Amino acid sequence: MSLLHHDAQSEALAQLSCFRGEFYSCLTARSDALFELADAVLCGDGPVRSLAELSLVGEHRRGHGGLYAAVARGRIDAGWLRRALAAVPLPRAADGRLVLAIDVTCWLRPDAHTSSQRILCHTYGRGKDQHISVPGWPYSIICALEPGRSSWTAPLDALRLTPGDDTATVTARQLRDLLQRLIAAGQWQTGDPDILIVADAGYDAPRLGFLLGDLPVQVLARMRSDRVLRRAVPPRLPHTQGRPPRHGGEFVFGQPDTWSTPDTETVTDTRLYGTARARSWDRLHPRLTHRSSWAAADGTLPIVEGTVIRLDIDHLPSGATPKPVWLWWSGTDATAADADRLWQAYLRRFDIEHTFRLFKQTLGWTSPKIRTPEAADRWTWLILAAYTQLRLARPLAADRRRPWERPTPPDRLTPARVRRDFRHIRPKASCPAQAPKPTRPGPGRPPGRKNTRPTPRHDVHTPRKTPAAKQRTKKSTTPRPRRTG
Template sequence: MDSLQDDAARVEALAALSRFRREFYSCLTLRADALFELTDAVLCAGGPVVSLPELSLEAVHRRGHGAMYDALAQGHINVSRLRMALAGLELPREADRQLSIALDVTPWPRPDAECSPQRLHCHRPCRCDGVRQTIPGWPYQVAAALGGGRSSWTGPLDAVRLGPEDDPIEVTVTQIRDLLARLREAGQWLEGDPDVLFVMDSGYDLVRLTWLLREEPVRLLGRIRADRVMYAPAGKRRGTWPGRPPRHGAEFRLADPATHPTPTQESTGIHERFGEVLARCWGHLHPKPDRRGSWADHQGELPLVEGTLVHLAVDHLPGNRDPKPLWLWHSDPDATAHDVDRLWRIFLRRFDLEHTFRFFKQTLGLTRPRLRTPEQGDRWVWLILAAYAQLRLARPLAEDLRRAWEKPLTPDRLTPGRVRRGYPRIRRILGTPANTPKATHPGPGRPRGRTSTPAPRHPVGKKQQKKDMPRRGGAEKKT
């Protein structure tokens, strides 16, 4: 009986993978055969992807390296349709059907590509001296569904490249709204389901995002600085004289435990990596709004955005590092409506996205190609996302082809790297929808006596300049 169930599950997994491959091929509207075989070459390569020309030597890539570069330069991908295909796949969920989606930015370093436009100073700590914290490149903001337990797998759903003229807040809000619309259309989120939880690391203006997404069925959870100041709800005005009622209550300094009232919830436990863990939360706290930064263009009076603060204290960190206080912001102000122990565990699952980024770059070669234009880079990024989606669907079909020095893993614990080792066998079963290449002859080459003009140089873009704002004390800045 168990063997029959296993065979049925295998047949269903093969059918799901075959459907996605056909749908992915339909999303390639120009140079489809070359782009599809390039993706197969990424999946069937014997080791990490080190360069594009090396991929043309794979047996599944039946075209030359010139066709590969031509496909990335002149090809076209229906990104909207591919996004819907990714949203329609089975996504990991919590026990109550809640979707947890991590949102983070990963850079594609292009420090020496002076001829590549739309580069930005991307955050990337240098490992040589620890001083330089940025590197010119193309930043991509990726959204991926998180699993319920500790795993190296995620479910990438979307990727957006940030340009020099883009406002990160507006790009994030648009990306979240569009992703919610696709999840509704794909039946992943229905009326009555828990709000979708977006988990972010430091660097996002969570308060501003909470205000802009207040009408959407989303919740935000992210890390904030440990030196911020929050305020409790305002009480009644003291004294008998008339006047404006106060907007802020008692001060809550995150770095000063003396200003911390009794927590709304408190949870203690033992973690396998961090030892004893103490989690506390306080509800209905808000920061003092300031008409600077992302609030500079806000019309009318600045709102008070309430949320829940979560403080996490651990016994020790891996690597004998001194534990630092961790403060999280949750956009739901009612601290009694959720479990504080569950919140910080979901936040730790956000680091699974770091494993996905590392696998993208070190194994699938996300940042290996030296492409000229950002449009070519966008096509390559979407090919990598489609390749990773095929590995997710191939998990029930893969065997544990481990090295002699590696420990055996059960089928439910196979890593993306081990699934990729067995993908060539699965690909031989599935076949390919790509057409057989036609016989061609070498081109005429570059005309004799004709010299090309030097490619234009593009400076590295900078962040948008903040608009002139009133000085403190009411004096306007002189022009």
């Protein structure tokens, strides 16, 4: 082993031990049981199926009763843990920029009638390929993205959406709090490139850009293909009477005759998508109205200008017919290099889907049948802390592959491969949890006495909708473009 490699491993072990100490300090009640529960998640032999099975892992020195009590009645200082996650080393793009991806993933609880604060969560492809709503707990999760071909991300925050929350307002507040923590932790300093926030079409990108306009951030999000934006107002001619217009001509995504000549155009050969053609148009904005997320705004609504990028590719890896991707960027005066950098950053947004899949299928985030939303939040923070330890242990992990698996270079190990070796890394890192004290089981309910306090049942929260003036009997085959944002 070279001296440089030894120094890198020593630094990685020090960072892992430091985070484990910070994580233990965040546990303010039943800290030992919660800390060992996170270790059991990391050291299990296979995917996590239930909480009771985690009590059988050797690293968990307590019984299943103490494990469930820790999840139900433990306490985690979420603010402290958020600051600890923001202080660990984070991945950066080639230009040193932080790239954050935000998305909502759901913990579905359709049969948990005794669980409160459940919301109808939109799901894809369930049943007979139908998009239906299932009761559950939606979580808004923010991750820092890595450049290049990697499935790793760096989860930084998780927030459960409660009934009645306005998604746009909650998302903006969550991003603002995270950005302030990153700046306080020294992850961004004066002179650094602006932090890039990447989101999908479910987010109102112009509103996010407007609400976060006082911070060093740029917003990049996909827009639906039926949107209509407006150009800047042309110069006013002399001796023109009447009220000056606030919006220029229309830019209809579905009508190429309204696009005009693009400001930039690039062609790039890609490995998965063939030839990628990116065109951008500068200073386009949506025509805002006093409804939806802007309903509470007073006075004249702002003009939120940005750059629109259209990405066309030759083919998809799945063989499906590729559709154009429309992106809206909160910056203006984009160059050809900016357009290429932005659409490539958007494609890296799909790495967050790999993180969600690992949370659910390997770390068992949605496997426990937890009753209260507070316990669900507690378990969610344990999963984020466990994943962060996997990321910090990457330089220390060896490839413990199965006999039928291909060898993987040490710098290309996936999170699941690193988890296989964490049991051998754990003894080298700090372990502040104390050994359990001997106790005797409680008396429990006396024999023959029935439960006189049944668990209350809760309805699923459904948003109230105003009655439509006219109900359509058949879906239109030629939908009109959305001219307001």
